[in-house]
Amino acid sequence: MIDTLPLTGFRLRLRSGEPLAPRTTWRIGGPARFFAEVDDVAALAALLGWARAERLPAIPLGKGSNVLVPDEGLDAVVFALSGELAEVSIETPLVRAGGGASLMSLAVTARNAGLSGTERLSGIPSSVGGAVRINAGAYGIEIFDLLEEVTVVSRVGEIRVVPAGTIPHGYRWSALCEGDDVVAAARLRLRPAGREEIDASLAEVREKRKKALPVKPNAGSVFKNPPGDHAGRLLEACGLKGLRVGGAEVSERHANVIVNSGGATAADVRQLMARMRDAVRDRFGVDLLPEVEDLGRFVTNRGDHRSVESPR
Numbered sequence: 001m002i003d004t005l006p007l008t009g010f011r012l013r014l015r016s017g018e019p020l021a022p023r024t025t026w027r028i029g030g031p032a033r034f035f036a037e038v039d040d041v042a043a044l045a046a047l048l049g050w051a052r053a054e055r056l057p058a059i060p061l062g063k064g065s066n067v068l069v070p071d072e073g074l075d076a077v078v079f080a081l082s083g084e085l086a087e088v089s090i091e092t093p094l095v096r097a098g099g100g101a102s103l104m105s106l107a108v109t110a111r112n113a114g115l116s117g118t119e120r121l122s123g124i125p126s127s128v129g130g131a132v133r134i135n136a137g138a139y140g141i142e143i144f145d146l147l148e149e150v151t152v153v154s155r156v157g158e159i160r161v162v163p164a165g166t167i168p169h170g171y172r173w174s175a176l177c178e179g180d181d182v183v184a185a186a187r188l189r190l191r192p193a194g195r196e197e198i199d200a201s202l203a204e205v206r207e208k209r210k211k212a213l214p215v216k217p218n219a220g221s222v223f224k225n226p227p228g229d230h231a232g233r234l235l236e237a238c239g240l241k242g243l244r245v246g247g248a249e250v251s252e253r254h255a256n257v258i259v260n261s262g263g264a265t266a267a268d269v270r271q272l273m274a275r276m277r278d279a280v281r282d283r284f285g286v287d288l289l290p291e292v293e294d295l296g297r298f299v300t301n302r303g304d305h306r307s308v309e310s311p312r
């Protein structure tokens with residue numbers, strides 16, 4: 001099957017039946033029908049074009065820190081950005097980062113160039129692409145605060161450089177969440193600063209995060225904070241810490257985090273999330289919205305492409 005793909009000559013490696021659990025921080029989920037590592041924009045456009053022709057959903061996977069992969073796997077082309085698409089380069093005071101670069105490598109490269117701004121984001125176990133899509137943030141800063149422009153590739157392989165200011169965004173959301181565009185790269189504007197100052201703020205972030213988060217496999221906050229409140233506070237007030245479904249457990253350290261205590265399935269996580277949401281609705285009348293993305297639902301939505309003549 002793979003030999004017949006019209007993708008020879010592009011910088012990508014394609015495999016079938018790739019296990020996805022090791023590529024997620026939850027360590028949950030079945031295999032991808034196809035998995036590719038894509039090294040440059042031309043290969044990305046070719047892969048997206050091929051997936052579209054095959055009527056297969058094409059799903060970018062960053063660091064897998066905000067996704068729930070279904071137990072049955074994904075009948076899709078799942079791909080990660082690597083090579084050129086994971087590089088970070090300095091254009092003082094700007095930094096250009098491929099969508100597959102980690103926020104930590106972004107922060108370290110910026111630090112080595114004497115550029116400050118990304119330190120508070122450095123502990124988020126995210127790719128740049130995943131972070132831009134959801135407008136990831138921590139300690140009072142969001143990635144859109146630093147963004148100048150975003151390079152996106154559409155499902156039809158069109159490459160566009162979009163000024164960040166024209167992309168609607170808010171708390172843990174950007175308009176990119178509503179479409180299929182892949183974030184291939186981003187340019188951020190940083191501030192020249194001394195290395196000691198930057199190192200101090202990197203160390204501070206490291207310490208804070210060490211204390212706050214559980215060590216067992218998790219995907220960070222499972223629900224978004226409702227306006228004016230904290231999902232963790234509401235969940236804790238419902239006495240949910242330690243609640244278990246199968247191998248999925250509400251963390252004893254943070255009530256808005258589900259840990260994989262061993263052998264957790266996506267079905268366990270879904271059921272536990274439903275119980276958490278119900279408890280908060282019953283007690284406080286607040287509807288919690290998920291922050292983690294269930295890729296099962298994602299595929300069902302994208303699977304609609306199969307019946308559409310010309311998906312975008």
Ligand SMILES: Cc1cc2nc3c(=O)[nH]c(=O)nc-3n(C[C@H](O)[C@H](O)[C@H](O)COP(=O)(O)OP(=O)(O)OC[C@H]3O[C@@H](n4cnc5c(N)ncnc54)[C@H](O)[C@@H]3O)c2cc1C
Pocket residue numbers: 025059060061062063064065066067081099100123124125126127128129130131132133134135136137138181182183184213218219220221293
């Ligand atoms: C321990 C821990 C701590 C966390 N702390 C924080 C925090 O402080 N603040 C915060 O905001 N989040 C936090 N998170 C959540 C998570 O790290 C962020 O949501 C992160 O931005 C997800 O990025 P990712 O690369 O892992 O994306 P993934 O989980 O791989 O993917 C998430 C979604 O983005 C899509 N996607 C991935 N790459 C691209 C791309 N290049 N272009 C378009 N779409 C793409 C995927 O298809 C999927 O729909 C934490 C998670 C963990 C496990």
